[in-house]
Every structure is written in C-alpha cells, then in structure tokens.
Amino acid sequence: LMFAALLSEVSIRTIAVIWVVFLTILVFFKRRKMDPPSPSGSWPVVGHLLSLGRAPHLKLTEWRKQYGDVYTVRMGMEDVVVLNGYRAIKEALVDYKDAFSSRPNVYVLNLVSGFGEDIVMSPFNQAYKEKRKFAYSALRTLGMRMGPGSMEENIRDEARQLCLKLSEQGDAQPSDITDNLTVSVANIICSMVFGKRYDYDDENFLELSKVANKLVAQLGSSQLMTVFPILRFVPGVNSSNRILVECMEEVHAFLRQEITKHRETMDKENPRDFIDLLLAELETQEKTDCFKEENIEWIIQDLFVAGVETTATTLRWGLLYMVLCPEEQQKVQAELDSVLGADHDVPTLAHRSQLPYTEATIMEIQRIRAIVPLAAPHTPNENTTFRGYDIPAGTQVFPNLWSANMDPEFWPDPEKFDPRRFLDSDGKVVTRPESYMPFSTGRRVCLGEQLAKMELFLLFSSLLKHVTFKLPEGAAAPSTDGCMGITLVPSRINMCISQR
Numbered sequence: 339l340m341f342a343a344l345l346s347e348v349s350i351r352t353i354a355v356i357w358v359v360f361l362t363i364l365v366f367f368k369r370r371k372m373d374p375p376s377p378s379g380s381w382p383v384v385g386h387l388l389s390l391g392r393a394p395h396l397k398l399t400e401w402r403k404q405y406g407d408v409y410t411v412r413m414g415m416e417d418v419v420v421l422n423g424y425r426a427i428k429e430a431l432v433d434y435k436d437a438f439s440s441r442p443n444v445y446v447l448n449l450v451s452g453f454g455e456d457i458v459m460s461p462f463n464q465a466y467k468e469k470r471k472f473a474y475s476a477l478r479t480l481g482m483r484m485g486p487g488s489m490e491e492n493i494r495d496e497a498r499q500l501c502l503k504l505s506e507q508g509d510a511q512p513s514d515i516t517d518n519l520t521v522s523v524a525n526i527i528c529s530m531v532f533g534k535r536y537d538y539d540d541e542n543f544l545e546l547s548k549v550a551n552k553l554v555a556q557l558g559s560s561q562l563m564t565v566f567p568i569l570r571f572v573p574g575v576n577s578s579n580r581i582l583v584e585c586m587e588e589v590h591a592f593l594r595q596e597i598t599k600h601r602e603t604m605d606k607e608n609p610r611d612f613i614d615l616l617l618a619e620l621e622t623q624e625k626t627d628c629f630k631e632e633n634i635e636w637i638i639q640d641l642f643v644a645g646v647e648t649t650a651t652t653l654r655w656g657l658l659y660m661v662l663c664p665e666e667q668q669k670v671q672a673e674l675d676s677v678l679g680a681d682h683d684v685p686t687l688a689h690r691s692q693l694p695y696t697e698a699t700i701m702e703i704q705r706i707r708a709i710v711p712l713a714a715p716h717t718p719n720e721n722t723t724f725r726g727y728d729i730p731a732g733t734q735v736f737p738n739l740w741s742a743n744m745d746p747e748f749w750p751d752p753e754k755f756d757p758r759r760f761l762d763s764d765g766k767v768v769t770r771p772e773s774y775m776p777f778s779t780g781r782r783v784c785l786g787e788q789l790a791k792m793e794l795f796l797l798f799s800s801l802l803k804h805v806t807f808k809l810p811e812g813a814a815a816p817s818t819d820g821c822m823g824i825t826l827v828p829s830r831i832n833m834c835i836s837q838r
Contacts, residue, residue, distance in 0.1 A: 374419055374727045376410040377401050385412025387565065393822055395711035395740040398422070402741055408725055414565035418715075418734045419727075422741040424748065424773035430724060431716070431737060431780030437724070439781040442717035442734045445567035446560050449579075450553075450586065450643075456636035457785065458644055458714065468628035473637060473785060476615040480530050482789045490687050492529045493793055496522050497684045497800035503538060504805055504835055512810045512832035515657070519797075520547060520650045526793060527645050531638055532596055533611035546592050553585040554647050558823020589642075593635045612638070645786050648709055649793050651825050656703040656798055658816060658828050661809050663755050667802065670696050671838070674803045684800035687792065693799065694767045698760035700794050701767070704743075704776035706755055707818070709825045711740035713778045739775055748773035807833045 380386050390397050390411070398420050401409065407426035410417050421427045430438045440462035441447070441454075451459035457473055460466040481489035500522045507513055518538075524547055525535040536543035560578045563569050570579040600613045609615045616634050623629040660667040673695045678685060690697060716735045721728065729735070744752040748771075749759060760768050777784035784790065801807075809815070810832065820826040 372727050373417075374408050374410045374729075375405045376412065376417075377405060380412040383415065385414055385416075387413065393819070395738060395822065395826070398712070398736075398738050399741040399744065402738075408727060413734070416565075416734065418736060419729055421735060421737045423745060424742040424775070426725070427737045427739070427742055427775065428779060430735070431778070431782070434722070434724060435781050437718045437720075437722040438716045438735060440717050440719050442715050442732060444564055444715065444734070445570070446557070446564040446579075446582075447715075449582065450557060450639075452632060452636040455630075455632050456640045458640050462719065462781070465628040469633060469637065470785065472619055472629065476612055476619075477530070477786065477789065479609075479615065480612060482530075482786070482792075488687075489526070489530065489789065489792060490796070492535075493526055493796045494684050494686065494800075496525050496529075496535070497797050499525075499538075500797065501684070501800055501804045504801075505837055507835065509834060509836040512813075512834050514830045514832050515835070516650075516654060516830055519653050520551070520646065522797065523650045523653075523793060524550075524642070524646045526789075527641055529611075531612040531641060533614075542592075546589070549585055549588045549592075550642055550646065553582070553589060554643060554824055556582040556585055557643075558825075586639075589639060590635050593638050597634060612641070641786070644784070645789070647825055649790050651709045651827055652704060652790075652794060653797060653801075654828050655707045655709070655820075656700065656794075657801070657807055657833065658818065658831065659703060659706070659755050660802070661807050661831075661833055662815060662818070664808060666699060666755065666757065667807065669757075670699050670799075670802050671806070674799060678803060682804070685796065685803060687795065689799075690795055694761060694765055695757060696799050696802075697767050697795065698757040700798055701760045701771075701774070701776075702755060702757040704794075705749065705759070705774055706743070706752070707820065707826060707828070708739050708743045708776060709827075710778075711738070711822070711826055713737040713739050714782070716782065737778065739778065742773045742775055745773050804838055806836045806838055808836075810834055 377386060377389070379389050381388060398411070399422065401411075401420075402422040407422045408419065409422075410419055412418075421430050441459050447459050448454070454460045454465075457466065457469050460469065481492070500518060503518055504515065521538055521543075524543075528543075529535050556578055560582055563576075563579055570576045597613055597617070600611075601617060604610070604614045604617060606618055606621075609618055613634075616637065619629060620631065620634065660670075673693055674685070677689055677692045685693070713736070716737065717733060718729055718731055718735070720731045722731070723729070743749070746752055760771060762768055777787040777790070813832075816829055816831045818828070820828050
C-alpha cells in the first residue's frame with residue numbers, strides 16, 4: 339500500500355515536471371501570440387456592447403486615444419479588431435490588401451446578401467472578382483463615366499424634375515424634402531437598371547421605395563441579431579429578422595417581374611440597361627460557378643441598397659449644414675451665379691472645374707458626416723500578422739472611417755464646417771487629400787464611387803442654383819449628431835424653401 343502511494347506521488351511529480359518542461363518549451367521555442375490591446379469594461383456574454391451604446395463610432399474613436407490605432411473590442415462572444423486613423427486603415431486595406439479583402443461570416447450580412455451571391459458582402463474569391471469586374475464594366479457601359487454617352491443627362495433630367503417638384507410645393511409652408519431626394523436618387527438607379535424612370539406618384543415605384551426604405555431601416559435595427567444570431571430562433575425577439583426576410587422577399591418579387599419582362603423583350607445585340615447586360619453575361623458565362631442566375635437579383639439589390647440610401651443621406655446632411663451655415667450656402671450660390679449667370683437650367687459636369695467652392699463644400703459634407711462611419715467589416719482569409727499583432731482568419735475587422743475623417747491631426751477643429759479645407763492656396767480643389775475616405779479604400783472601395791460623385795455634384799449644385807434653404811423663423815437649430823443604423827442619418831427637419 340505504501341509502495342502504491344509512493345508510486346502515485348512519483349507519478350504526479352513526473353507529470354508535473356513534464357508539464358513545466360512543456361510550458362517552458364512553448365515559451366522559449368514557440369512564438370507567443372500577440373493580441374491587440376482591449377479596453378477594460380468587457381462584460382460576460384455582451385462584451386463591450388453596453389459601452390459602445392447608440393453611437394459606437396464615437397466611442398471607438400475615443401478609445402483610440404488610450405489604446406492606439408489597432409485594438410480589439412468584444413462584441414458579444416466574439417473579438418473584433420478595430421482600425422483607427424488614416425494610416426492604419428490605408429496600411430491594412432491597401433498595403434495589406436491580400437490579407438484584408440474578404441468578408442466575415444456574419445448571419446445578418448449573409449442573409450441580406452444571399453449568402454455571398456451579391457458583390458458587396460461576397461467573400462474575396464474568383465467569383466467575387468468576376469462579378470465585380472462585370473458590374474464595373476456594365477456601369478461604365480451605361481454611363482458611369484465622364485464624357486459623351488455618360489449618365490450625366492439622366493442625372494440632370496432628374497435634377498430638373500426635383501427642382502420642379504420643389505417649386506410646385508411653394509414656400510408657404512416649411513417642409514421636409516427627404517422623400518423627394520430619395521425618389522430622385524432612386525430614379526437615377528432605375529434608369530440604369532430598368533431603363534426607365536418613374537413618376538413621383540407612380541404606385542409601383544412608391545411601393546418599391548417604401549419596401550426598400552423599410553429594408554434599410556430593418557437592417558439598422560437588426561444589430562443585436564448580428565452579434566447574437568441565435569436570437570432569430572427566439573419567438574418575440576426575432577420579429578426584426580422576420581420583417582427583414584419579408585422585405586427582401588417583396589423587393590425580390592418586384593425584381594423577378596422586371597427580369598422576366600426583360601427576358602421577353604431584350605435584344606442581345608442592343609442591351610438597354612443593367613438587367614439586359616446581366617442576362618447577356620449569364621448566357622455568355624453559360625452558368626459557370628462564378629456567375630449564376632441567383633446572382634442577378636442580389637446584384638441589383640446591391641445597387642439599390644448601397645446606391646440610393648447613401649447618396650440621398652449625403653444630400654440630406656448637405657442641406658442640413660446649409661441651413662445651419664447660411665453664409666456657406668450664400669458662397670456656393672454666389673459662385674454658381676458667377677459661372678452660370680441667369681441661366682435657369684441645371685449645371686453640367688463641365689462646370690465642375692469652374693466651381694471649386696461648390697466642389698469643396700460637397701467634400702466637406704462627406705468628411706464631417708461620414709454616412710458609413712464604420713465601413714463594412716473585412717476579414718483575413720488566413721491567420722495574419724499586422725503591426726505585430728496576430729489576427730486569426732475569420733476575425734471581423736472594422737475600419738473606423740469616422741476616426742480618419744474627424745482626425746484633428748489632419749482636420750483642425752474637425753466639428754467646424756469649413757469647405758476651405760479642400761482648397762489650396764490658389765483656390766483650386768485638393769484632389770487627393772489625406773485622411774479622407776468617403777468611399778472607403780482598397781479592393782472593396784465603393785463600386786459606384788464615380789456615379790455617386792456625379793449625382794452629388796449635379797443634384798446639390800442644381801438645388802442651390804434654384805432654391806434657398808433656411809430654417810423656419812424662431813426654430814431651434816437641429817442636432818448634427820445623427821442616428822446610427824446601417825448609415826448615419828440626420829433627423830428629419832422642416833425647411834423653408836424659396837425659389838431664387
């Protein structure tokens with residue numbers, strides 16, 4: 339019995355010694371894993387969610403001062419890496435583009451992208467490359483470029499319709515023009531995708547716009563399910579998931595009808611619009627793994643969700659800052675008048691180089707209120723080392739674009755609205771300013787960047803050429819905080835609209 343006890347003790351000691359030796363080998367002969375620093379205050383299950391609150395971009399930017407440009411936050415049960423500031427974001431998305439160009443496996447994002455059938459949230463693989471290459475080529479074919487045959491005339495026509503609509507409303511009663519802006523931008527997308535625009539009161543178009551807006555709103559309210567996807571199985575809690583699915587089904591039902599109509603009437607030799615080009619490409623590809631029937635609806639949905647909400651919201655922020663800074667509105671209008679004279683038509687893209695203050699004002703609008711403060715999440719396809727930190731494959735990586743656009747190192751007094759930031763000493767527009775990424779950067783840069791720039795210039799300059807916006811007499815100045823959903827949206831405000 340004593341011998342057995344002694345043997346047991348020896349065995350325990352032996353195991354202990356072996357374990358110590360093993361740990362020593364790990365320490366000295368194997369590189370230790372280096373995680374990015376993480377803020378204190380992470381709670382079990384929820385992580386840092388309570389600290390992030392309703393304005394996560396602000397808290398993440400605040401934490402940058404203490405934890406640096408690269409740190410980790412706990413989102414529920416998962417670690418998420420946050421990139422802050424121009425240098426870290428550019429280094430990751432441009433210099434390390436091979437490592438950070440894919441998308442993470444997140445339930446809600448998978449749901450709204452057909453589990454990678456679209457372009458925006460598709461994993462970075464050969465199928466993604468083929469889809470993006472086609473879409474970019476198709477958009478250029480349809481006029482997403484400068485010069486003859488561009489989308490310019492379509493956008494100018496829409497600008498005329500918008501100014502006419504506002505003139506019909508008159509200036510007797512203050513009004514909110516959010517819906518009018520949304521319809522105008524949506525019609526530009528419709529002219530590219532469906533080959534036609536819709537009247538402002540068209541029932542089918544209004545229904546599509548209503549459902550699309552609801553889809554965007556539900557995406558914004560589904561953040562909790564993004565972190566805790568298991569909630570979609572919990573009755574009473576999963577209503578946002580159910581509504582999201584219903585909205586997508588309605589949007590896709592409308593799209594399927596349009597696709598069917600196009601199939602019946604298309605001329606392969608003379609494609610009319612984006613749908614015709616998609617169908618022609620599908621036949622050419624002969625249903626390869628890279629381009630399939632299932633891709634068509636999801637790619638079109640991308641154009642609407644990413645193209646309408648973002649541009650319309652940017653215009654809303656622009657008009658908000660014009661009523662808050664009437665002196666800036668007057669400067670833009672004075673420049674427009676000096677270049678265009680008494681001409682009552684809308685500006686052209688050829689005028690852009692002659693309107694530097696107008697262009698700088700649009701750039702300042704995009705800087706001061708990044709409509710997507712946190713860019714869509716990236717992820718490394720394989721284990722990656724970045725700035726000395728180990729980032730496992732599949733980890734969500736959030737580029738905090740807000741931290742770059744509001745960085746006092748590059749933008750002194752960043753909360754002050756000042757278009758002169760984007761003008762050089764000769765009064766010309768600074769074309770490639772540092773720490774300015776309204777469309778993100780790298781391989782996943784916004785596909786419709788060129789179209790968005792055309793829309794913003796032509797619509798914004800047309801509005802200020804023909805209309806003056808101001809707050810009702812005695813009205814309190816509206817907040818510029820915004821509400822964070824899928825985009826950072828300003829509050830709806832009633833403005834006095836007077837014809838010039």
